[in-house]
Amino acid sequence: MDNLEIILPSCGFMTFYHNIKDQPDTFKCLICDDHEINKDECLNIKRNKIIILKKKIELQIEKFNYKNQNLSIMSMNPSHYIEKSFEVITNELDLRREKLKQEIDDYFFKLFNQIKQEKEAHIKLCTDKSVEKSHINLDKDQIDNLLKQSISIDVLNGILEEVEEKLSVLDEEISNLEIGKNYKLHLPYDPIKIQKLFGNLEINGDVTRVGNYECFQSLECEKKIFSPSFFSINKIKFFNDDTILSLNGQCINIWDKKSGKCLKSIYPENSNRLCVLNSYLFATGTSTESIKVFDIRSYKCIKNYRKNQGSIQCLKLLKSGDLVSLSKYSIQIWNLQSEKCLKEIKDLSQFINCLEETSCGNLLTAHLDRRIKIWEPNKGHILNEFTVHTSLIICLKMMGKSILAIAFEDHTFKIWNYITKTCIKTFLESDVTCLDKLNDSLLVIGTAYGKIKIFNVNTQLYVGAIDSGLGYVINDLSINNKKEIATISNKENSIKIWKRKDF
Secondary structure (H helix, E strand, O other): OOOOEEEOOOOOOEEEHHHHOOOOOEEEOOOOOOOEEEHHHHHOOHHHHHHHHHHHHHHHHHHHHHHHHHHHHHHOOHHHHHHHHOHHHHHHHHHHHHHHHHHHHHHHHHHHHHHHHHHHHHHHHHHHOOOOHHHHOOOHHHHHHHHHHOOOHHHHHHHHHHHHHHHHHHHHHHHHHOHHHHOOOOOOOOOOOHHHHHOOOOOOHHHOOOOOEEEEEEEEOOOOOOOOOOOOOEEEEEEEOOEEEEEEOOEEEEEEOOOOOEEEEEOOOOEEEEEEOOOOEEEEEEOOOEEEEEEOOOOEEEEEEEOOOOOOOEEEEOOOOOEEEEOOOEEEEEOOOOOOEEEEEEOOOOOEEEEEEOOOOOEEEEEOOOEEEEEEOOOOEEEEEEEOOOOOEEEEEEEOOOEEEEEEOOOOEEEEEOOOOEEEEEEOOOOEEEEEEOOOOEEEEEEOOOEEEEEEOOOOEEEEEEEOOOOOOEEEEEEOOOOOEEEEEOOOOEEEEEEEOOO
16 A cells, blocks of 8 residues: 555656655645645545555455455364464463462461461460469458458448459450450451452453444643532533534533544533534533523524523433433423423422433433333323332433443443343443443443443443543543544543544
8 A cells, every 4th residue: 555656636746655644634745845735635636546445455355365264264173263262361360360369368378477476476475474363362261251240331342342353353364365356357348349359351452343443533622720619521422523512511612523623612601411403503401400502603502491490411302303301300302493392291209310212212211219211202101110220320322122221320231121121231340431322233331441342232242442541531422423432531621532443
């Protein structure tokens, strides 16, 4: 590919592809140096585009032939190659076990030696100290006589005081000889989470079956100082394939994906949610009971929906084209054209914290009491409800007609069939923070430790992983039509955009 001869516009001179591929979007002619060249226009000249495509086809055919030959060889003894492919992970598992066993043994002997030293120190102390038995003996005959003859309360109190004093001395001496009983093993308050301690099995991102992803753009939001009590909200949405919306605190930034430049910053008061409505409108939900609609062409608020509903918890564009908003105890469905609230569904029984739409247009709501309710939106009737876990639900994502992905506050992640109300798979210690999907089979998962996982809901297997290498919490993610993934983290509101290497 690098040695392909590319024709340059205007002057018509030739140069090699490797001289152009790493050039900026616009650069001086490499041969005559007297005119500017737009890289995309140059590579899209029909002649250049044809030879590049031919070369790509040639390289892909070479790759195909090589892999086809390998497959023929491997197919002769498939079990051997499958066994061999698991050797590394099996060895890693064994080494991890041995390492943890060694660490446990090392700590055990540390505590054991500590006990041994304490024991020897107390033995030496008791051996060196001669116990005077005389000062703790009682003259029983004398006491018996006094008890029989005396009717004086003072005498009896004196005898009682002497006996109790001698008893206290005995207790102290016995306690010194049983000092080991005072030691105890203090266990941690939280039970040992062995999965977190040992580790999880994951598909290596370098061998993912959905393609290798690479970061091709990083955007840094403007740093702003908020009062200590202000909770920074990080949300991100692809407005279209080349424009990104990000919500950071009280600022909405509109980004050009290609250049990485912020086109505009908008400061709508108390915004906490984002929703793309169409090719030029987006909505924000606020903590002051209103929904504001902005036009990206003018960067101005053109509509303001207000209803006594409390802070907006969720905004979602329905398949019908209507907008649904979620507050603490109610759901409102808005017509974008008339700006009227078509339906308000109130559920005062429990706080509602997230919402999703099914393939048939019903609504799913997750509640504070760990239940999921299924609503018919036009009539506002509850069709069904079920409990899915003992922890708070933090996000829902529909996958196809019946599969529902659910993430919980206790880091559990579950796959449910919401129609049959059965749990298909449970993952512990998954640290899920947000969900989106590449298609109805592939779920994209953001985590609290900076990794993006790709999960196949049909095979119930992780089929890819993208490691940001930073370890910061991924607050939100969004996917465009090109299958590019945008993420926003809690590290200085950093935005990263990932694309498939083979795209």
